[in-house]
Amino acid sequence: MATEITTPKTDVEAIELAGTTSANDVPQSKDAAAEFLRQIEQGDRAVIILPEEDQKVLHKIDVVILPIMLVVYFLQGLDKSCLAYASVFGLIEDTNLVGDQYSWLGSIVYLAQLVMQPLLAWLLVRLPIAKFTSVMVLCWGITLACMAAAHNFGGLLTARFFLGSFEASVAPAFIAITQMWWRRREQTVRTSYWYAMNGITNMFGSLMSYGLGHIDSPKLHSYQIIFLFFGVVTVAFSFVMVTFMPDSPMEAKFLKEDEKVIAIERLRANQMGVVNREWNHEQFKESFIDPKTWFWFAMLFSISIPSGGISTFGPLIVKVLLKTFGFDSFTTILFNIPFGAVQIVATVGGAFLAQKIKKKGPVVALLCIPPIVGCVVLLVLPHQASHKAPLLVGYYLVSVYPGITPLIYSWSSQNTAGTTKQRVTNAILFVGQSVGNVVGPLLYTQAEAPSYTRGLVSNLALYIIIIVFVFATTIYLRLLNKSHAKKRVAMGKPAIVVDTSLDSAKEVAAKQALAKADGTPEGNAAAAEEAAQVVVGERAFENLTDLQNEDFVFVF
Known part of the structure; x- marks a missing residue:
């Protein structure tokens, strides 16, 4: 039926x-x-x-919107990782980097992103999101290509700062785009798809760098060729994005008029609206006084310190390990491919698990366990040839950590409503991520190679802290749901709201059938019937925040 x-x-x-x-x-x-x-x-x-209409529109959205997001995020990760690949091919030696200068080249990108977040929050509300993001992609591609002309620390630092400034828009824009096109049930997996491109980057980038590194040019170093190639590709794709990515479902040329209505109505149960280009000062204030904003801020800050350190020093860690065991630089690049594969499995697998159990907190905590084990292995085992295999396994266990970040963002975005509040909350979270990524590389120094004790110990502690924050956030969300239930009762509404935003069509039908047949699991048919009649989404397009809308249901 x-x-x-x-x-x-x-x-x-x-x-x-x-x-x-x-x-x-x-x-x-x-x-x-x-x-x-x-x-x-x-x-x-x-x-x-009807379900078949819903699926038809969803398929169109997936075919048009998702591939563009995947390619752009792949290029973003690739362009940012070029520094790590370049370090293996002599960048440090040829540009005379000393002390912590290489670490600062890793940190400056995130420092630039940190500086840009307040402005981006405003721009992402006021400007057409697809066109704005396309311009940013164009600018960072040009900047990356220009890095080939940098021959010293000052030149590289300047280029990396502008690279970070332009790239800063991509992730917050993509979270907003995901909220704009997909239901809450679908958002977690779609977010994991584009975020998993970081793993594809590690695999494909390693292979491409391996190939480009073999090019023998009398005028260009291998790392300069890498910068130029990926920069030009990024510039070219920015024109693809501006041509095919619509700014909202209402402006989508690939949808017919009736399909646009379906694309909007299927989002009603999200209770988060679609888009509003007016800056709302009350929502701005609420973003800062909402405690859950700072719970997710703390989690993202905690995961971004290990992320920033490993993304910058990961290839060097492997290089030092394998050099000890007799491998060359090209083999070192290839050994980073399994790192990317583990990232993909952790990111997409974690998202599917979260979708299945309809909870993100437990999955975030679960994904912290492998990196904890990996850090312990890298800290405890001596860096000797006899321990080569377990040390590499430890490194690959650490690489599970990228699966945590998209779940935190998805968890936050699915519990935040109101366009201005969404953008500001995302900006706050990216500030936490940026600060963490700035700090992360600074905890690793070349003088500590190959053990990198300080960085690994701090990472170990932070994974444990994330688990603590998961429990605190879950408790707070439960309290918010209880508070909303009391508000509904005070307004003359039933306390129970039927939230179908995390359900499939079959699950929705089953819930309705259960309510009409014998009610709740406790057998209270009258209460279940009353709950089943609650209309979810009657205030979905009023641009209310999650705290203002009493029908909003928080998800764990």
């Missing part, structure tokens, strides 16, 4: 019924989706979405 999703009457429709249907009657704080639906729909006609 097909499941039909019927949308409730919005406030806009109520205005129409009252006989005042001018555009000026639509509150300026409304989500753009509300205005679009007002223009498309007639009177109080309900929109019914």
